[in-house]
Amino acid sequence: MDNVELSGIQTEKKALPKEEAKQKTGLARLMELAMYKKACMLTAMLMSFLSTIASFIPYLAIYMVIKEIVRVYPNISELDKSAMGQYAVLAVAGVLINLIFYTISVALAHVAAYGTLYQLKIDFIEHITKLPLGFFYKSGTGKLREILDNNIESIEGFIAHDLTNMVSAFTAPLIMLVMIFAVDFRFGIAAFLGIIIAFMGYGMTQKQELTNKLMKDYQEALQDMGNAATEYVRGITVVKAFKQTAQSFHRLNDAIKRYMAAVIPYSLSQENMTATLTTLLSAMYLVLIPVGILIGQHTGNYRSYASSFIFYLIFVPAIGNILMKLIYAMANAANIAGNVDLIDEVLMESEIKDSGKNLSPKGHEIEFKNVTFSYDDKKQVLNNISFKAMENKVTAIVGSSGGGKSTIASLIPRFYDPKDGEILIGGVNIKDMKMEKLMDEVSFVFQDNFLFETSILENIRMGRKDATVEEVKAAAKAARCDEFIEKLPNGYDSIYGAKGTKLSGGQIQRIAIARAIVKNAPILVLDEATSFSDAENEYLIQQALNELMKNKTVIMIAHRLSTIMNAHNILVVEDGKIIESGKFNELLEKNGRFYKLWENYNAANVWKLKGRA
Template sequence: MEQEKKKKQSSFSRLLEFTGNYKTLTILGCVLSCISTIMSFAPYVCIYFIIKSMFAAWPDLSSAVLIDTYGWCAMGFAAGSILVYFCGLLCTHLAAFRTAKNMKRTAMRHVVGLPMGYFSRQDSGRLRKIIDDNASLTETLLAHQIPDAVGAIVAPIVILILLFVFDWRLGILCLVPLIIGAVFQFGMYGGKNADAMKKYMDSLEDINAQAVEYVRGIPVVKVFQQTVYSFKNFYASIMNYKKFASDCAVNSRIPMVGFTVSSNAAFAFLIPAAILLIGTVADPRNFLLDFLFYILFAPACSSMLMRMLYAANTLMKAGQAVDRLDKILNEKALVEPQHPKKPQDATVSFENVTFTYAGATEPALNNMSFSVQRGKTLALVGPSGGGKTTAASLIPRFFDADNGSVKIGGVDVREIASEDLMRQVAFVFQDSRLFKDSILENIRAAKPGATREEVLAAVHAARCDDILEKLPNGLDTVIGADGVYVSGGEQQRIALARAILKDAPIVVLDEATAFADAENEAAIQKAFSALIKSKTVIMIAHRLTTIKNADEILVIDEGKVKERGNHDTLLKADGLYSQMWKDYQASIVWKVRKEAVK
């Protein structure tokens, strides 16, 4: 219901919701903009009366009355208009900065509460674009374009009054090009161009996402001496952006030319009309006075239309920005239990669990059941895409099961507070990420209050001493700074130190040796003993030698448990695991022979 309510609201109404207590400043800024707009037209009236006084005194201009007074009034209104407009912008800028901050804060708070599985489906570049750039776009809208747009709405009322108060015939002639310009303006931002703007914003997000992925892959490009064209997705996103940017420009070409010409074409109507009408009026001098006023006033009308044009453009972009931010905010956050429970122990059990990824037609897990007791190691093996990682990701609620339940210590994980759940589980992923920070802080991320001695103990237990020895500042070395990097295997060992420091009762190892060479794999295997001691361990691996000593092995394929038992039992069963073992042994022999040939 809440999402449907948001959809029914206008983008501007949704934007004002983010202003919070600063909504009053936004409204005040718009009111001051209206006052400034009205005051900006007063100098034209003053100039009209100055010319009128001069005409009345002609040829003895020294006898003209109130010229000084009207002149000072014109200057006063002009200066006052600028001052009031400045105060209005000051109000809207304060509100805009707070609104952008609120948008980013609201989005980030919501993102933090989303299931971790959400981030596996999102590009970091696209998320950054939506949260950061789109919030900044709305900042420009509120700070400048909204007060300008409100002023532009008031301006036509003042203009209509001034156009018809002196000579209605000349007023109509001034109004005709404005109407034509407004029609062109609507054509520029309505119809297919509105849809083109959406596609343009989509292409901007896509190119941001692909650019991030490309930068991350630059080492691969250099190693294999490829070019940007080897990253087809990035190249395709560039061309897609080029297409939509060009389409927007081409589609706006004729309307923009028509708008510019027509909004500035008042002279083409006024001058011929003045020539035709001046001979028919009773007072040619008064008619000439009116004509001069309209000649001076027409450019102000054109300027008003131009402000409306820019305001409409920014409003459209901001509407798209708010809609995209709403897509993130409409993502279902991790539901916290109203009455959280505490697990009795570190036993992990799956009871008839079924789970299907969003948009998939077949379940990733189908009626899966198993249990692993505290102090025991359970290994998940099987063909790629069989559901091993999916099963492990349900334990810390990266996703929630569609049917059945995942339990820790007899309590459904959905009934455990997320903070308590995270304290129960430690992860070592196959692609562990390190922050651009010191190794000390990278490891201490698992336990922010840990002392340096505790971190060093975890480093030693993870067999990372040799890594520290070769780094310039040891534990205080900043990864990624001054050309300091570590290999994939060393990165895994640092991640293991992080998991050891956390000292959680449940440990999930997802291909923890995937990027390790023989030396690093041997160190990681030794570190496992410190990590998994007296813990509930769920281990995913393709290198079957790493799990042959597991207490129980589950062979998972097509989301189902095909076989279960220990290593010897499964070999004797001569099933899928036995065949996997034979294939693995054959690959090792092939690798050894290949090394011997070298």
């Protein structure tokens, strides 16, 4: 495999910083991608070149036939049958050679295309897994889905078909020019004049800066509509519950309108240019016929004149097709180059980088030192946070919504990096640890958990890919989910989401806990893991969590304060600051913010709807 940069990510999977990448753009970038399988692609291009040359052999044979017929006309019986047979063989040979070279070209181009497509998707996915979570909130899933499903796929079409077609499209006009001047330079000048007039008209209708702007607006509108459509489908239960429609759901409706406002001018701009060129190329007869009549009035060799004139009348339509093929290839390449620019926008996003020191922690104590963080460089979410979470102890974090609790949890696995300060595990700055090592140290159970559309077994095994079936089942039993899994149609082999295999929120939560048990990392982050569970599920989840938390350093983001009564330390976070800390009873005795939270929590538990008896 050639050692080239495929996507701003080298084959050894190290991203280049923006200032060092010297990223190519447009067609140059597209060609760089196409040359990933260089030997294969160059051979495909050579085959396309030879195929194009061979495609003109039948025209040469036709010209020789016309010349022979005109030579003996009207005494057709005097035709040189041997020569005519040779011309026929020459034409058939040209067709067969063209077909053979073209088939080889297409086959090699597809091999190169699928190899490049595979590697580009792998590189793209690996890259986005190293980006901070803020990028995904900013970009939206619709944009990334559009890039993976369509933009990257369009590169396969360019490499497999368009690039070899471009070679052919550039080669054919050169051979065509040689032929039109070689047969009869006078008719060649007439045909060439018609080509110049056609391209002058095309150039007058083409405004490159405007075209580029229209194409960019179209692609951005398409992405925005994709984001809005994804959001609409994901929120369909809310849409239906509140009697919304595609029209009344303003974000989707506005996105569709913006798309229509962008796609129509873009399409018309392309249509006007293409229609102008097609019309003028088709009108080349308006130049050729008058010139042919003029030449005929002053010729001394009518047989030579007639054979050349007839040949050009046959060949002129082919000139139009050849040049239109070139225009279509260039326009398509420009469109795909725009797609590549969108891909590169993502690939040039800065990854979360480590310091390169590759240190290992000496223990599993977590320490925040003067940590400050902001999502948008405007409002500070965390302000000079400092605390220690002792090894093999439970540290709970409570406070009002939006106070910064979940942000603290997100900084530990480096979903984001703090603006100031440092975070240490076992005395080592987490930036001095390899991301793989850091991920081995930390397990998570989130408030909202995601199951993949694969077997329940594989969903649990996400925690550790080399876990045995026995280890997975042991984790499921510890997480109190073995019983309901066994009741599924195919037990642990049941595909989640397929044929009605659905699970409740509490069941999904327990599978997420089983995942964390399988991983068995020494540090555990629980982000409101029991928030949405009912009484029965809360009890089962709490049992599972007790099993999971044994001999681990635990950071617990708590909404239900009853779950943290035995925590070794409780941090009360408000407006990005730690305002209180201590054990449960100590904080209650202070009669401060935690005491107020506890009162509110108890009041909510005994609250009842008032209504008719």
